[in-house]
Amino acid sequence: MLAASVAAQAGASVAINGPAFLIPSLQQTRGLSLAEAGTMAAMPIAGVMVSLILWGFVVDRVGERTVLLAGLGGTAVFSVVATLAERTITLAAVLFVVGMAAASTSSASGRIVVGWFPPERRGLAMGIRQMAQPLGVAVAAATIAVTADRVGLHAALWIPVVAATLAFLTVLMIVLDPPRPSATAALTANPYRIGGFLMRVHGASVMLVVPQFLVWTYSLTWLVQERDWSPAAAGALVAGTHVLGAFGRIAVGHLSDVVGSRVRPLRWVALAAGLTMALLGLTESLAVAVVVLVVASTVTVADNGLAFTSVAERAGSYWSGRALGVQNTAQYLAAAAVAPVAGLAISHWGYAATFALSALCPLVAILLVPRRDESSAGEARLAGQRA
Numbered sequence: 001m002l003a004a005s006v007a008a009q010a011g012a013s014v015a016i017n018g019p020a021f022l023i024p025s026l027q028q029t030r031g032l033s034l035a036e037a038g039t040m041a042a043m044p045i046a047g048v049m050v051s052l053i054l055w056g057f058v059v060d061r062v063g064e065r066t067v068l069l070a071g072l073g074g075t076a077v078f079s080v081v082a083t084l085a086e087r088t089i090t091l092a093a094v095l096f097v098v099g100m101a102a103a104s105t106s107s108a109s110g111r112i113v114v115g116w117f118p119p120e121r122r123g124l125a126m127g128i129r130q131m132a133q134p135l136g137v138a139v140a141a142a143t144i145a146v147t148a149d150r151v152g153l154h155a156a157l158w159i160p161v162v163a164a165t166l167a168f169l170t171v172l173m174i175v176l177d178p179p180r181p182s183a184t185a186a187l188t189a190n191p192y193r194i195g196g197f198l199m200r201v202h203g204a205s206v207m208l209v210v211p212q213f214l215v216w217t218y219s220l221t222w223l224v225q226e227r228d229w230s231p232a233a234a235g236a237l238v239a240g241t242h243v244l245g246a247f248g249r250i251a252v253g254h255l256s257d258v259v260g261s262r263v264r265p266l267r268w269v270a271l272a273a274g275l276t277m278a279l280l281g282l283t284e285s286l287a288v289a290v291v292v293l294v295v296a297s298t299v300t301v302a303d304n305g306l307a308f309t310s311v312a313e314r315a316g317s318y319w320s321g322r323a324l325g326v327q328n329t330a331q332y333l334a335a336a337a338v339a340p341v342a343g344l345a346i347s348h349w350g351y352a353a354t355f356a357l358s359a360l361c362p363l364v365a366i367l368l369v370p371r372r373d374e375s376s377a378g379e380a381r382l383a384g385q386r387a
Contacts, residue, residue, distance in 0.1 A: 004174040005109040006132040011167025012102035013136025015160035025148035038343035047099025049332035056107040056325025063177040064108040071104020076164035107324040114312040115178025127253020130305035131246030138242035145235040207365035211358040212300040213338040241297035262310040274362035281356025
C-alpha cells in the first residue's frame, strides 16, 4: 500500500511540476518572457488548487481507490491532449485540466498511509509517502529539460503521460481502501469548529511553501542562465537535490515518531528553512551558492509530511479528505502565485534579493505552528484496531 501510494503521488507530481522544467524551452521556441513562461509552468498547479477540496470531499464519500483510478486515468488522458496542443493558450488550458485531474492523488494517497499505519509508525510511513513529490520532480528534472533541449517540446510533453499511466496501473493492481471506524457524532463533527489547530497548521504550511516552490521552479533556470550550466547538467543537479529532499522527508518523519510530536520538528524545519534561504540570498553571486542551493532544496521540502500527517490525525477518518484538500489548496494557492510573482521579482531585483526575501516566510511560520499536537476523537480506538 505504501509503495502504491508513493507511485500514485510521484506520477501526479511529474505531471504537476514537469512544466517548470520547460521554462527555457518555452522562452526559446515560443518567445515567452520569463514571467510568461513561469505562468505557464504554474497552470497545472492552479488546476490542482481549484480541485483539491472537491477531490477531498469525494474521497471522504467513495474511498481512496476509486478516486486514485479516476484521477490518474484523467491525468494520463489529458496529458496526451497536451502533446497535441499547438497554440500556447491551448497548451495552458490543457495543463490546467491536467492539474485538476492529478490533484486526486493528494488526499487519497495520504489517507492510504494514515489508514493503514498506526500513529507510532505513521511519521516514518508518511515521510516515505511524501518523498513521492520530490521524486516526481526529480524524474521531471532529469528527463523533461534535456528531452526538450535535444528532441523538442513535443517529445518532452510525453513524459507525464508515461508517468501517470504507470501510476494508474500500480494503483489498479495493489490499492485497497483502509478500514474506517463506525461513524459517530464525535468522528463526523466538523474539526474546524473545535479550536484553531488546523487553521494554524494550514497557515504555517502556506508560509513554508513559498521558498520551496521558489527553489523548485527557478533553480534550473538560475543554473542555466546565471551560471551557464547546460540544461542536462542543471537538470541532473536539480534531480539530485530532490532525491536528497525525499530522504530528508523520511528522516524528519522518523524523527517525529521518535520525539512523539509532529509540531516540534515542524518548528525546527521552519527555522532551518529561513536560515538557509537567507544564506542563499547572501551567497548568490559566489561559487558556494550552488552548494547552498542543494541544502535549501533539501530543507525547504522537509516540512510537508509533518504538516500533512498532523492535519490528517486531527481531522479524523470522516474529515481528513476535506481537511487535506484545504491544506493542499492553501499550499498550491501560494505555489501558483510563486512562479509569476517570483519571475517578476527576479526580473526587477535579481535572484539574490528574491531568495533573501523568501526567508521571511519561514520565520512567520514559526509563530503559526501550534504549541501541542492534537488528534481526533476515536484515533486511539482505530489505532488499536490496526495494531
